[in-house]
Amino acid sequence: MRVAVIGSNGQLGTDLMKALQDGHDAIGFTHENLEVSDYNSCLKLKEHHPDVIINTAAFHKTDQCEDDLVKTFSVNAIGARNVAMISKEIGAITVLISTDYVFDGDKREPYTEDDATNPINSYGISKLAGELYTRQNPRHYIVRVASLFGKAGASGKGGNFVETMMTKAKNKETVNVINDMWMSPTYTKDAAFIIVQILELKLPFGTYHATNQGYCTWFQFAEEIFKMQGLTPDMRPIVTGQLVTKAKRPQFSALRSLKLPIHGIITREWKEALSAYLTERGAI
Numbered sequence: 001m002r003v004a005v006i007g008s009n010g011q012l013g014t015d016l017m018k019a020l021q022d023g024h025d026a027i028g029f030t031h032e033n034l035e036v037s038d039y040n041s042c043l044k045l046k047e048h049h050p051d052v053i054i055n056t057a058a059f060h061k062t063d064q065c066e067d068d069l070v071k072t073f074s075v076n077a078i079g080a081r082n083v084a085m086i087s088k089e090i091g092a093i094t095v096l097i098s099t100d101y102v103f104d105g106d107k108r109e110p111y112t113e114d115d116a117t118n119p120i121n122s123y124g125i126s127k128l129a130g131e132l133y134t135r136q137n138p139r140h141y142i143v144r145v146a147s148l149f150g151k152a153g154a155s156g157k158g159g160n161f162v163e164t165m166m167t168k169a170k171n172k173e174t175v176n177v178i179n180d181m182w183m184s185p186t187y188t189k190d191a192a193f194i195i196v197q198i199l200e201l202k203l204p205f206g207t208y209h210a211t212n213q214g215y216c217t218w219f220q221f222a223e224e225i226f227k228m229q230g231l232t233p234d235m236r237p238i239v240t241g242q243l244v245t246k247a248k249r250p251q252f253s254a255l256r257s258l259k260l261p262i263h264g265i266i267t268r269e270w271k272e273a274l275s276a277y278l279t280e281r282g283a284i
């Protein structure tokens with residue numbers, strides 16, 4: 001397959017480019033050479049005649065999204081529209097990377113592909129709008145990921161949670177972490193592998209949840225990060241009420257897939273993925 005990856009030097013984009021190296025022709029687009037919210041800029045995708053266009057680009061600083069709605073919707077919704085329109089025109093498959101934040105968190109157990117969306121912040125609403133635009137190309141995959149950690153670090157967020165925790169421990173800071181918000185930590189290498197599998201196995205078009213298995217609170221995630229490295233920082237569990245944030249966040253946004261196992265795609269547990277990440281980056 002000839003695959004164009006938008007946001008190719010981002011956290012997930014970097015691992016996608018690696019996962020595609022084996023047997024595919026991957027063409028990477030960084031923010032420097034393609035602005036997803038600008039239709040004319042997206043036209044350069046056509047020059048490469050891709051069979052698939054994967055859009056990882058997003059404005060995803062959740063709190064800042066509340067303050068800059070124009071940027072939020074331009075990148076996350078109009079950007080997705082531009083990519084879907086161009087893919088449809090050239091007969092390519094659109095892959096939109098979406099988020100667990102399209103859900104409200106009230107279900108209190110992992111969300112599947114069949115669950116109704118109901119985002120509670122501007123980031124989530126804009127990503128859901130991106131999903132709706134993506135469906136205008138019938139040949140699409142919407143792949144929802146969550147709480148990513150990867151070697152490249154989220155450029156849009158300035159690192160990732162694992163790295164933030166490690167820095168705090170190194171600096172001997174007290175680590176206050178939310179213990180009443182549940183999610184599915186996911187290694188970008190595993191998410192990238194699932195996305196490539198979906199394409200290679202030509203799974204039915206539609207929406208898929210691509211996370212590591214299981215879920216935990218951010219506090220439990222931090223505990224595991226420290227435990228695996230034998231670190232013992234001063235840790236304090238806090239509750240969401242103690243934090244004032246601009247954006248509301250779903251209290252429970254763990255995801256699980258009903259569809260991938262049917263096609264033989266089974267992901268590993270988040271603890272196993274975390275251990276692989278720490279090993280690969282030389283931390284354990």
Ligand SMILES: NC(=O)c1ccc[n+]([C@@H]2O[C@H](COP(=O)([O-])OP(=O)(O)OC[C@H]3O[C@@H](n4cnc5c(N)ncnc54)[C@H](OP(=O)(O)O)[C@@H]3O)[C@@H](O)[C@H]2O)c1
Nearest residue numbers: 007010011012031035036056057058099147148154155156
């Ligand atoms: N990170 C998470 O925990 C998380 C959780 C759920 C869902 N997701 C979704 O997963 C996807 C990938 O996340 P990630 O962690 O890999 O993010 P990331 O590291 O910030 O990567 C995003 C990439 O897109 C580029 N980009 C940003 N705005 C762009 C624009 N307007 N036009 C073109 N390129 C642009 C970025 O370049 P610059 O940095 O140079 O701008 C970067 O290369 C996103 O769609 C996000 O919504 C992420």
